[in-house]
Amino acid sequence: MYRYDAYDHALVAERVAQFRDQTRRFLAGSLTEDEFRPLRLRNGLYIQRHAPMLRIAIPYGILASRQLRSLAGITRRYDRGYGHFSTRQNLQLNWPKLEDVPEILAELATVEMHAIQTSGNCVRNITTDHFAGVAPDEIVDTRALAEILRQWSTFHPEFSWLPRKFKIALSGSAADRTAVLLHDIGLQVRRDAAGEVGMRVIVGGGMGRTPMIGHVIREFLPWRHMLTYVESILRVYNRYGRRDNIWKARIKILVKSLGPEAFRREVDEDWDAHAAQSPSIITDEEFARVSAHFAAPAYEKLDFIDGQYLHTLADNRPFAKWAERNVHPHRVPGYAAVTLSLKKTGVPPGDITAEQMERVADLAERYSFGELRVSHEQNLVLADVKKRDLFELWQAAKSLGLATPNVGLLTNIVCCPGGDFCSLANAKSIPIAEAIQRRFDDLDYLHDIGELDLNISGCMNSCGHHHIGHIGILGVDKQGSEWYQVSIGGRQGSDAALGEVIGPSFAAHDMPDVVSTLIDTYLDLRHEDELFVDTVHRVGIAPFKQRVYADAREVAHA
Amino acid sequence: MPERVIKRFSLQQAIPNGLCTWQARVENDCWRVLGLQADEDLSKLPGGPILVPLAVWKARRGELVARGEPVGVWLKPDDEPQDLAADFEWLAQVAVHFPKFGDGRGFSIGALLRGRLGYRGELRAFGDIGRDHLFFLARCGFDTFRLADHRDPGDALAAFNDFSLRYQGSVDDPTPLFRRRGAVGAPQ
Numbered sequence: 001m002y003r004y005d006a007y008d009h010a011l012v013a014e015r016v017a018q019f020r021d022q023t024r025r026f027l028a029g030s031l032t033e034d035e036f037r038p039l040r041l042r043n044g045l046y047i048q049r050h051a052p053m054l055r056i057a058i059p060y061g062i063l064a065s066r067q068l069r070s071l072a073g074i075t076r077r078y079d080r081g082y083g084h085f086s087t088r089q090n091l092q093l094n095w096p097k098l099e100d101v102p103e104i105l106a107e108l109a110t111v112e113m114h115a116i117q118t119s120g121n122c123v124r125n126i127t128t129d130h131f132a133g134v135a136p137d138e139i140v141d142t143r144a145l146a147e148i149l150r151q152w153s154t155f156h157p158e159f160s161w162l163p164r165k166f167k168i169a170l171s172g173s174a175a176d177r178t179a180v181l182l183h184d185i186g187l188q189v190r191r192d193a194a195g196e197v198g199m200r201v202i203v204g205g206g207m208g209r210t211p212m213i214g215h216v217i218r219e220f221l222p223w224r225h226m227l228t229y230v231e232s233i234l235r236v237y238n239r240y241g242r243r244d245n246i247w248k249a250r251i252k253i254l255v256k257s258l259g260p261e262a263f264r265r266e267v268d269e270d271w272d273a274h275a276a277q278s279p280s281i282i283t284d285e286e287f288a289r290v291s292a293h294f295a296a297p298a299y300e301k302l303d304f305i306d307g308q309y310l311h312t313l314a315d316n317r318p319f320a321k322w323a324e325r326n327v328h329p330h331r332v333p334g335y336a337a338v339t340l341s342l343k344k345t346g347v348p349p350g351d352i353t354a355e356q357m358e359r360v361a362d363l364a365e366r367y368s369f370g371e372l373r374v375s376h377e378q379n380l381v382l383a384d385v386k387k388r389d390l391f392e393l394w395q396a397a398k399s400l401g402l403a404t405p406n407v408g409l410l411t412n413i414v415c416c417p418g419g420d421f422c423s424l425a426n427a428k429s430i431p432i433a434e435a436i437q438r439r440f441d442d443l444d445y446l447h448d449i450g451e452l453d454l455n456i457s458g459c460m461n462s463c464g465h466h467h468i469g470h471i472g473i474l475g476v477d478k479q480g481s482e483w484y485q486v487s488i489g490g491r492q493g494s495d496a497a498l499g500e501v502i503g504p505s506f507a508a509h510d511m512p513d514v515v516s517t518l519i520d521t522y523l524d525l526r527h528e529d530e531l532f533v534d535t536v537h538r539v540g541i542a543p544f545k546q547r548v549y550a551d552a553r554e555v556a557h558a
Numbered sequence: 559m560p561e562r563v564i565k566r567f568s569l570q571q572a573i574p575n576g577l578c579t580w581q582a583r584v585e586n587d588c589w590r591v592l593g594l595q596a597d598e599d600l601s602k603l604p605g606g607p608i609l610v611p612l613a614v615w616k617a618r619r620g621e622l623v624a625r626g627e628p629v630g631v632w633l634k635p636d637d638e639p640q641d642l643a644a645d646f647e648w649l650a651q652v653a654v655h656f657p658k659f660g661d662g663r664g665f666s667i668g669a670l671l672r673g674r675l676g677y678r679g680e681l682r683a684f685g686d687i688g689r690d691h692l693f694f695l696a697r698c699g700f701d702t703f704r705l706a707d708h709r710d711p712g713d714a715l716a717a718f719n720d721f722s723l724r725y726q727g728s729v730d731d732p733t734p735l736f737r738r739r740g741a742v743g744a745p746q
Contacts, residue, residue, distance in 0.1 A: 007723055007735060014721050022690065030713070038660055039690055121660065151725040151735070157697035158669050158728060161662025227726075227734075238666045243658075273674055279733045280726065286736040 001062050001371055002147045002293040004112045012109045015116060019043050020102035044118030045101055054093045054101060055118040060128040060146040061089030061374040065361035070111040072357035078104050085342060085350040087414060087465055088125055089374040090118055094421050116154060121162045123153035128170045129177045130375040133294060134383045136331045140189040140197050142172035144291040145226060148282060152227050159234045163241035164249035179468060181205045181214045181496040184251045185233060197223045203233060204255030207462035211498045212252045215260035227280040232271040297369040297384055302334025306387040321443060322394055322405035336387050340380040340397055341404040345437035348430040349415040350378030359400050367393050377414050410452045411437045414465055418458030425458035427475025427482035432456055432511050439512035449519055452532045468492045470533040471518060472499040483556040484511055488544060489536040502545045504555035514548055521547045560586035564703040564711045566696055566718060580696060580718040584711045591632055609653050612637045623648055635663035643675045652677060656685035665698045672699030672729040689714035693721060699729035
């Protein structure tokens, strides 16, 4: 993974000092609440329902064991001994004290971590595929490009006060695991016929209140121009994006109002004016320097098939169930990637205790070269595990409560912190997730239902990505009480689709029944191996709607 | 009545390890920002250096220059800096207004004026800006700063030393760190 040199260390240390001074000025009264807010947000610090919330950056989701141990220590000393992984591959602490935050940032700096630009109207954490570097369908490893983009966007002087937050994702595989079509900028890294690396540039995607699939504005941008082109996009957005209405300030609204073609012309005009001679053209030396940090670990030469692993699979059904869902193919023979599920029923999705963090750090060291990944589905991934170690790893993960065999299944619920913690939320989301997980606790039934993404957001900000859930649940507030709007047919990936709302919202206590009815309808209608989402796309939402609203159920009337 | 304005002195030539420093001090100055209409009676203008809106400048350039006193243009964040490109030789100052603490359009205007349009004269930021904007404003080419009235410019001078390094190129130094790193800062 990327290791800091003296420059990176110096910059992060200077940021800590800057924030320490900002906090001091705020506490001394020389910065007002309104002035301090955007400054603290740029360091990931929110003031929440119960306490501040601190969002710690995990650049493109990659963590070392030593960093995870340090995070565990921080949650013990400054918080309540647990943390929450978010859909942007970051870690959130729910109970730090404002005056402790500079100290926390200083500790993070010692393990090459920070909370820079994890919130605020600036370029946020760059995300990429949690299987980058190991996926068999990978075309280009995106990690070095993601790091180059991270450095470029860090403290960018021109683009630190944008109209609204700005999210960039890179995807380098045939299958998209980054929601690349649903970002302010999505970069789909690929090769042309000559084998040259470049990227398809997609702008104006996003979730939130006005979900939209992004538009391709350039089919093949040479990789050396990644920074010059992103600069032009951001300049057009910074100058012309709306600032009068927070709900219309994202780049997607600008792209829509200008039209993708006119937007592209604006960008290209700016780009033509500076790109050809720009010192920001990425050099081969820099690409090589950063790529060296992501060199493949010292893999053993193994057979593709591990006999002992196959035997254990045949003998041990629970292990086989886990392997079916939580073990993923790897480009190197004899290796696999493993998801440690943070979706155990009864635990808020994405939550992890300090003790689990420390034990996972040990497991990563023992089985996966001391490195792990955070997925945007709020799970942890050990990317480089020998197949022969899988059984041992499974037993260890099971004892930690991290082996729920539900990756890709209904109970692998993606869920924001919701009204229990977040001051933006309209409704709670964690208790809804738990009630649904309890309803579907029969593993065989769950596997029979097959792959199903269920996403819950507690408000329109869509942190739970409900628009791209096969079943999406959105918490809404109607006359002061909490209701839940259901959409179906959303999908992530290269054929991403936004879900369609089925009708009036439901009360919290009805949500498990509503999901059950949706599933029953699907099971009645599905063709052989058809997934839930494919059935929805084939038959439309009408049959689902009919069944769900056939039962006399209290619904919200707008 | 003179106002207290922060003046930043030009960046010392970047030294090989990429570290650079700025110096700044508070000065009194007499520039006045005028919110004139295009058909204003210019005979009643106050004496001394003045900043006028872009539309007034475009319509009345000859009269304004004929006053024989320093004149500059102040830009709103939605003004097009390109519109000034042919007039730089007449202007003693260009100022950019920041109407709100969080409105960052002016950063791009500064970067365009300096970088693309080649403006070399004094470039001022004024409006709702404070200490925590100064470093980035300086990077985008601004060299004088009139803070909001309730903010003490003296307290803000330290901001220019917030960072000794920059990852990316900008007006102050177009060369990104990565073009130096190979030479000096091998990863450790």
